[in-house]
Amino acid sequence: MKYLVLIYSNPDTRKIWESMSEQERGVGWQAYAALDEELRAAGELVVSEALEDPSQGRRPVPSDGPFAEVKEHLAGFLLLDCRDMDRAMEIAAKIPEAPYGVVEVRPVKQLG
Template structure:
């Protein structure tokens, strides 16, 4: 089954990152590299990426055939999506086990969600 691990940032996590030395940041990024390597070895990682700052995002809307873009950030919230993993693993419990290895989990900023199988949805009554 496919699961996505969503990694969020907030003012507290950005402040913590900002206080780290270059060496500490390098070690933090090594935790992600080790997680990627382990998930590649197990065949569970389909894809993962870190996302750039929300201020660089664009919201896209189409009105009367015309494309309109708006600069980000968009949500009036403190937390922003910072990255994700797309996994194919045996269970929700396994996905949660993997999510617990994400450094932001210590700050409560990690979410696990099943990926919706559109083929199954189409066949539901």
């Protein structure tokens, strides 16, 4: 079964990241690399990506609103293929941002 792990950023988590030293940030990136490697070795990782800041995005249909005011934005994701939701939640708990409550796990809809 496939699960999408969504990792969000918000002003509070951004402040935490920006207050970290280069060494602390490096430890965070290493934690992600280690998790990716662990999941690849287990055959559970389909893809993992960090996303650029929302200011770099574009909309396919130009519009000047109305837009909902949103403080959180999608910062990255993992697409997993694992046995069940419990395993997906176990993996999501290993994400460095998980303690800040900005990680969500959603099953991928099975079509057909």
